[in-house]
Amino acid sequence: MVKKRFPKLSLLMLTAIIAGCMACRYMMTKDPAYMDLANSSAAPCRAFLFGTDAMGRDIFSMIWYGGRISLLIGFLATLISTAVAVFVGSVSGYAPPWADDMIMRMTDLILSIPSLLLTVFLQAVLGGTGVYSLAVVIGLTGWMGMAKVVRTEVLQLKNTDYVLAARCLGGGFFHILCRHLAPNFVASILFMVVMNVRNAIVAESTLSFMGIGLPVEVISWGSMLSLSENALLSRSWWTILIPGAFLVTTLFCLTNLGNYMRRSVNKRHSNL
Amino acid sequence: MDVLTVKDLSVSFYRESGEIEAVKHVSFSLRAGEILVIMGDTGCGKSVLCKSILKLLPDIAKIKTGQIFLQGKEITHYTEKEMQKLRGTVFSMVFQNPMTALNPCMSVGAQIAEAVRLRNPELSRRERQDRVINLLELVGIDHPGERAGQYPFQLSGGMAQRCVIAIALAADPAVLFADEPTTSLDVGVQSQVLELLLELRKKLGMAVIFITHNPEVAAQMADRAALMRDGELYRIGDAEEIFGKTIPNNCGRID
Amino acid sequence: MRRKSLGRPYLTIVEELIKFVLSIFLLSVLVFTLSRLAPGDPLYAYYGDRVEKMSMEEQETARERLGLQESIPVQYVRWIKGAVRGDFGISYQYKRDVKEVIAGRLGNTLLLGGLGFIIIFVLALFLGLFCARREDQRADRVVCGIGTLTSCIPDFWLSLLLILVFSVWLRWLPGSGAYSVGAEGSLADRGRHLILPLSVVVLGHLWYYAYLVRNRLLEETRADYVLLARMKGLSGKQVLYRHCLRNALPSYLSMMAIAFPHILGGTYVAETVFSYPGIGTLAYESARYQDYNLLMVVSLLTGSMVILGNLAAKLLNGRIDPRMRLKTGAFKEEAERW
Numbered sequence: 001m002v003k004k005r006f007p008k009l010s011l012l013m014l015t016a017i018i019a020g021c022m023a024c025r026y027m028m029t030k031d032p033a034y035m036d037l038a039n040s041s042a043a044p045c046r047a048f049l050f051g052t053d054a055m056g057r058d059i060f061s062m063i064w065y066g067g068r069i070s071l072l073i074g075f076l077a078t079l080i081s082t083a084v085a086v087f088v089g090s091v092s093g094y095a096p097p098w099a100d101d102m103i104m105r106m107t108d109l110i111l112s113i114p115s116l117l118l119t120v121f122l123q124a125v126l127g128g129t130g131v132y133s134l135a136v137v138i139g140l141t142g143w144m145g146m147a148k149v150v151r152t153e154v155l156q157l158k159n160t161d162y163v164l165a166a167r168c169l170g171g172g173f174f175h176i177l178c179r180h181l182a183p184n185f186v187a188s189i190l191f192m193v194v195m196n197v198r199n200a201i202v203a204e205s206t207l208s209f210m211g212i213g214l215p216v217e218v219i220s221w222g223s224m225l226s227l228s229e230n231a232l233l234s235r236s237w238w239t240i241l242i243p244g245a246f247l248v249t250t251l252f253c254l255t256n257l258g259n260y261m262r263r264s265v266n267k268r269h270s271n272l
Numbered sequence: 273m274d275v276l277t278v279k280d281l282s283v284s285f286y287r288e289s290g291e292i293e294a295v296k297h298v299s300f301s302l303r304a305g306e307i308l309v310i311m312g313d314t315g316c317g318k319s320v321l322c323k324s325i326l327k328l329l330p331d332i333a334k335i336k337t338g339q340i341f342l343q344g345k346e347i348t349h350y351t352e353k354e355m356q357k358l359r360g361t362v363f364s365m366v367f368q369n370p371m372t373a374l375n376p377c378m379s380v381g382a383q384i385a386e387a388v389r390l391r392n393p394e395l396s397r398r399e400r401q402d403r404v405i406n407l408l409e410l411v412g413i414d415h416p417g418e419r420a421g422q423y424p425f426q427l428s429g430g431m432a433q434r435c436v437i438a439i440a441l442a443a444d445p446a447v448l449f450a451d452e453p454t455t456s457l458d459v460g461v462q463s464q465v466l467e468l469l470l471e472l473r474k475k476l477g478m479a480v481i482f483i484t485h486n487p488e489v490a491a492q493m494a495d496r497a498a499l500m501r502d503g504e505l506y507r508i509g510d511a512e513e514i515f516g517k518t519i520p521n522n523c524g525r526i527d
Numbered sequence: 528m529r530r531k532s533l534g535r536p537y538l539t540i541v542e543e544l545i546k547f548v549l550s551i552f553l554l555s556v557l558v559f560t561l562s563r564l565a566p567g568d569p570l571y572a573y574y575g576d577r578v579e580k581m582s583m584e585e586q587e588t589a590r591e592r593l594g595l596q597e598s599i600p601v602q603y604v605r606w607i608k609g610a611v612r613g614d615f616g617i618s619y620q621y622k623r624d625v626k627e628v629i630a631g632r633l634g635n636t637l638l639l640g641g642l643g644f645i646i647i648f649v650l651a652l653f654l655g656l657f658c659a660r661r662e663d664q665r666a667d668r669v670v671c672g673i674g675t676l677t678s679c680i681p682d683f684w685l686s687l688l689l690i691l692v693f694s695v696w697l698r699w700l701p702g703s704g705a706y707s708v709g710a711e712g713s714l715a716d717r718g719r720h721l722i723l724p725l726s727v728v729v730l731g732h733l734w735y736y737a738y739l740v741r742n743r744l745l746e747e748t749r750a751d752y753v754l755l756a757r758m759k760g761l762s763g764k765q766v767l768y769r770h771c772l773r774n775a776l777p778s779y780l781s782m783m784a785i786a787f788p789h790i791l792g793g794t795y796v797a798e799t800v801f802s803y804p805g806i807g808t809l810a811y812e813s814a815r816y817q818d819y820n821l822l823m824v825v826s827l828l829t830g831s832m833v834i835l836g837n838l839a840a841k842l843l844n845g846r847i848d849p850r851m852r853l854k855t856g857a858f859k860e861e862a863e864r865w
């Protein structure tokens with residue numbers, strides 16, 4: 001495998017972006033929600049560092065302000081999907097084979113519905129276009145892959161002697177899950193957790209871009225890009241390229257970190 | 273005459289954590305047609321010694337000092353291309369675990385045929401098939417025609433090891449390296465394979481470097497024996513000389 | 528070879544068929560219930576803003592006419608009765624038979640997704656082999672870096688980027704639709720419209736699969752049989768192509784069978800951004816405007832594609848991998864003897 005070099009640069013950039021978003025109050029040069037209609041679609045200049053969008057809002061300020069929402073959704077959704085995945089996966093792995101089979105069939109079934117449709121459904125059922133409801137919706141559509149991994153790990157672990165010993169001593173399901181199983185599969189799902197953050201951010205921006213996520217008034221990286229159709233017509237490239245560049249950089253750094261955490265397939269050296 | 277001579281060979285692995293000396297200043301020579309047993313505990317460097325002669329070690333391993341002579345010609349600094357010509361013609365090897373050494377997705381016949389084709393490219397398809405059957409008969413497999421079409425997972429461990437030996441023999445080698453060829457086999461099968469190797473050596477007259485950690489096996493096989501410990505070859509001599517007097521204490525336990 | 532038991536394969540096929548029908552049935556119940564539970568009024572899909580001008584009674588009759596009044600189970604039973612006869616109802620939005628609406632667009636999606644799939648299939652294998660041969664060398668690292676970067680770009684933004692560069696700035700390629708008005712029959716025109724969406728589909732998925740191939744191959748290079756193959760006198764390259772590839776191929780093929788519906792689903796975003804008339808745009812519109820009948824068929828179509836892909840993967844694996852191939856027949860007998 002590629003030697004595991006710690007992705008210092010990725011971590012540094014990610015920290016910078018997260019810090020900038022957290023401290024957006026100090027980063028912003030303008031009120032991100034203020035629509036300066038006199039200066040709509042202005043190209044980057046000294047007053048508007050990254051230009052303004054079609055509604056006259058300052059993109060530089062929006063990026064930090066909106067990044068907070070995008071990252072928040074990413075982390076919240078991951079929290080939800082990880083919790084669901086660990087629960088479903090370990091119950092399935094621990095349950096008798098017929099129940100396990102049923103749960104996995106259901107998981108595959110849900111997995112077979114295109115995620116976009118699934119999100120739109122859930123979005124409609126749960127109602128609202130708020131930040132939290134969107135995070136819940138994205139979280140509820142992203143647990144299946146991880147649940148499968150957790151199940152496989154639990155299946156392997158449940159017959160090990162120390163788990164049997166814990167059961168013989170009368171340990172309950174949750175006790176065994178928290179004390180004996182979880183510490184063992186944490187390493188193998190850590191990579192998926194990081195990837196889930198990435199996927200959730202992608203989902204948020206895609207949904208908002210298509211107009212079924214956050215509305216334009218709620219500023220996020222996705223909703224900023226939802227105005228890009230106009231931007232293509234007015235050729236204001238900065239409203240597309242700059243928020244997108246931030247989005248892609250964040251995703252790239254997350255991926256690098258995730259890849260670093262992935263247990264390498266095999267530590268042995270190639271025989272070739 | 274010496275087929276293979278190793279002088280002052282040292283091999284090191286270079287990891288991020290630093291240098292690990294696996295083989296330290298080893299010298300020995302192998303005479304034509306003899307069985308030289310290299311015996312030592314697991315991890316003492318006997319396998320690395322073998323693979324470094326064959327240049328089968330990963331890139332992080334380097335030969336630090338020493339020279340290797342094959343039939344009087346120095347091959348220490350042979351390139352990968354030159355080594356390829358030696359492997360499968362002059363050198364051959366039998367591995368520890370036949371189940372993983374055979375490609376699980378190819379029938380054993382195809383795997384032997386590949387070795388035959390590399391050694392004798394001039395053979396026609398028919399002749400090659402005949403040669404495969406011959407080789408399978410040579411290593412004592414019944415119904416070779418049927419067995420050739422089977423996949424490794426359909427064979428027992430002993431049967432699979434015979435196939436690996438057949439692949440090694442396809443090369444018609446001058447030197448056969450046997451890296452613990454019986455360790456992963458059942459006890460009954462072990463002695464069969466050992467006898468097969470002795471018999472083949474008599475029939476084909478090749479020299480064998482036989483690696484083992486088991487003193488009984490060593491005593492049964494050896495014409496001469498070399499003892500290794502921590503990468504150093506500290507004793508070498510005729511079998512009677514070594515096994516007749518004492519069995520060294522670090523090899524004395526029975527695994 | 529030993530005698531094969533004849534009953535087994537047929538039984539499996541029947542078994543799989545039953546499973547397939549059951550899964551589709553479950554999926555239809557799920558989609559039906561979920562879509563009916565969703566707030567939003569399908570009347571809007573049919574009448575648009577005119578609904579607001581209708582009186583309560585007019586709305587009632589309209590609902591009754593469209594059959595939206597009864598309870599969900601009753602509606603479902605009526606739907607499935609029609610579906611069995613091949614009648615999937617009318618699309619509220621297009622006011623045409625759902626089958627017609629879909630038939631007009633399925634070809635476009637299959638063209639985009641199918642071409643994308645083939646390109647990804649070939650390129651992923653090629654890239655995977657390229658990188659595996661040069662493990663951890665500079666070429667491998669560069670390709671891995673670029674690949675990871677492309678896999679990080681969201682499809683919709685990549686689409687925007689390509690439109691901005693190639694159709695707005697350079698004016699080389701059209702940025703929307705599947706053909707120019709008045710040039711429906713021209714192949715060259717269709718091709719030109721296909722380039723950008725196709726690039727998005729390919730770039731969006733390629734590295735995921737290429738990286739899998741690479742890692743799968745590298746896993747194989749650690750196997751013992753590589754040493755044996757090299758002892759025969761094969762070069763590293765030959766070992767990779769003749770031995771490692773052969774072992775990695777079954778899992779790659781079965782993976783790609785599952786990937787087909789996945790890639791087809793991946794065209795949805797590209798279709799939407801490029802206003803490419805395909806199933807993807809339909810799926811999105813129908814979900815958004817509560818066009819139930821259309822939504823059902825689109826979901827079932829996608830769902831059955833996924834299930835068929837899984838089935839194909841299973842069958843492929845059974846045919847290619849000797850271990851699986853013999854599991855049903857001769858090998859089982861051998862195992863029973865022990």
